[in-house]
Amino acid sequence: MPYRAPLSDFALLLDLLGYDRLAATPRFAAVPRDMAGAILAEAARLCETTLAPLNRVGDRHPARLENGVTRTPPGFAEAYRAIAAGGWIGMAARPESGGMGLPMTLATAVNEMMSGACLALQLGPLLTQGQIEALEHHAAPGLRALYLPRLASGEWAGTMNLTEPQAGSDVGALRTKAEPNPDGSYAITGQKIYITWGDADFLPNICHLVLARLPDGAPGTAGISLFLVPKFLPDAAGNPGARNAVTTVSLEHKLGLHGSPTCVLQYDGAKGWLVGEAHRGMAAMFTMMNNARLGVGVQGIGVAEAAFGQALAFAQTRIQGRTPTGGAAIVEHADVRRMLATMRAQVFAARAIALSCAHAIDMATATGAPDWQARAALLTPIAKAYGTDTGHEVAQLGIQIHGGMGFVEETGAAQYARDVRVTSIYEGTNGIQAMDLTARKMADGGAAAFALIDEVQAAAETARAGHPELAHEVWQAAEALREATETLLKQGLTDRFAGAVPYLRAFALVLGADAHLRAARHAGGPRAALARVAIRRLLPEHAALLAQAREGSTDLYALAPEDLAA
Template structure:
């Protein structure tokens, strides 16, 4: 497949829809001037189109493998990683004090979008490192920051996070990995972790693992967990590498997709580690990395959606079959194929807009210290992650469908998108967990952040009433229904909220997506047909979703195992 970066969509969203100019107007991000943004997007597009995209099929056909304890990566991945690091792309948003560019998360998110479309399996590596850099900047000691962050930014070292254990899964508090003080300021880490993305490789000098473990006096559950830096090689004070640490890759998982990304089972046998943050406060530190990764993973869903859309559109324009309302021609002229392609495009744009709106909020919160921006970023993070990855899965599914029988044949590459993107709805917190976070933690303010966002949607719809009365009315009405459902949700018990969490998140995304589509169409009239499709054909789903929210939990628990036929 020939991938082309969606630069026009980035420019439209940043310049005319999401208000990125307010980010660039802050003192912290004053360097993010329009000419700088244009140069970054253009150069990143070249990297992704010319260097990374050709690696995507190679990683799928020749997976990473474990040979005599050494991870061998897919053909070309070493060169691709080198190109990423030499361009400085890993540390785009990292602190300049340690060698980063100090650019907005919004720009880094755009670049990650392009990299994920080009080669998702490889892009996972710098994404994990970026999350680790963020966690260390916020929680590590000065000594750890000075030693590790420059190496991570340069790409000389890579970063991972180690949460999951067999038998614990999403219940992180059930972990059994332990940390024993060694009396010299370090700790002996012992235990096994599973599902460790890029747990090792053959192209970086060191792999730095952030590992959750429990100290001897740690309380049960998540309150007693601490976080430790456990590198593959023990660094000396000058940053050179010393002895190999007591850790190893036990095996690599055999996965549905993302074959080029080695997912490891890691064993720690008294490995030397350093405490990150305060004892027993590891979850707070790890959540910094996880929240960074959640936005990144949401954009990974968008990435795959974009790639699947581009391939399906090219195929539909080339494949000739049957008679259409427009005469003899390609299958894109069949109504249902046109419908599928329009849905793919509309959903991808909505999910990209929501993810970048989240990134803008993160940047504004960081640059201004405004609690309202921080609350918006927190609210949008689970929506960006869940809706973005649901979109990736749904668009990849439609991409296979557009190809017809050829979509089921591996040689076309359409199936790889479906296989690769499937896990994004699972890792970094399943989408059900994201939805419960939205209706739980993110509504602890009584829905204030949600209501502020709904107010903006309705104000924009009202302002557009003179130009597009039908579309603005539909959007305003949907936003009002979302407001009323949010009021009802806030009054519910947590049990009932959780039962309607997934449809609530989806309905919120539907309204936000329509809002950003309308703003885009008002900025560029050529987009009006797509906006009309999104508002008239996709937005109405919100009503059925919000009806589910009001049902609560009782009906679900009436469905006993016996009622389900088990």
């Protein structure tokens, strides 16, 4: 079935988040609520009509390297230009960068829709958005003036170059070198892998943000600097000029996202410019990565929505089994109902968490309040990991609902699962997100976490009148999360990390249940029925997860790796 954008969820969540409060700030006064709705509807139209039809095309016609040229799937160039023409690439960029200056709340919703419609294509704009943000925060004025308008318009594209064969999650192990040139630029030499949209035939220029080490850079992450390295060196007029010394060596053969060119790039003294301060490249990259992590979280949610929509349509039309009045669509079977309701409840929960994170980013931008910054920082790893886990789980349930037809590629159900799988890995694996949550994001002694738990419990108190049973369960789960957080804060890092993934998921279940309860109270009807599914069926898992988090790590290290072999 064709992709359908979740506009009713977005409308509800803008209410629940208090979008009007955001629009009342000077920073976002230009985007009142009705305009926000119009913007989302316009993006939905683009996604449903232009992007979604390309999703299967990209899978069947993978990007390929042909005589040194990276060929993209049919239709991708035109759709990319349509995204750019709509202003969607620069939607959250500052107006002085050539952007629309929209709130992240809206940009995040649009990114979710683009991901759900065609993830392989959306990756390109997402990385360009991240590059815009890094340059806005860290680049010198000359670089900003030259590059930002061309990136925000979508004329040029941007990439992130972190990974090397020996340096995946351990970025500090990188070997790429940067040598100063006499003209103030740098010569970059090294190989980078897994470069998403690292090359494409239809882009006039591609700008790589490359992590590399200066001659005087210390070992590890403290000695890494960030460089902007364009494929074509801009001439005096700012047009693409001479070819830079960066070569596309090969494209990866991947489980999914076949339409997205994932490149191995070789830099042989390529000319680049320092972004930010020398040896402070990781800090600059983290600016970019934090929002990119939210962006990846909504990739998971977008694919989940698409997989859910297809599974629901399939279940409503696939006849198997009989009722007294004839053949029955499988949606009438209790187990299929259970799967569909689970998928739907998970998608709404993940979406609510992601938009809460975006909203906190916007409130921090608009008010400068440290509390909102802390809230955004706390929610980012949860939004990333739970959003992408939801993408994976919902896509897998989608396959299951399709039965045997889920295993053959022609239905497209399997593609969602293949495509979304990497979102739990890239931009920091979900394990790393959980370590971030339990270490860096708890460096405040748990203040941000406890403040959020307080809000969940206060909302549950308010909801007791209308939904006593559900409110009670949410309150109790939040209390269990509070106690587990107190325990976690007493643990050493190794114990925390051993329980980090279950702890993060428990946190997400509580936040998801909170969003469902608020939705039930605000809208009632089917939203209340869905809240019941989320709170009575999905939330109870939190206890088992928190039990794991309390276990520490002793038992894990009691098993030597060689003891594990059967």
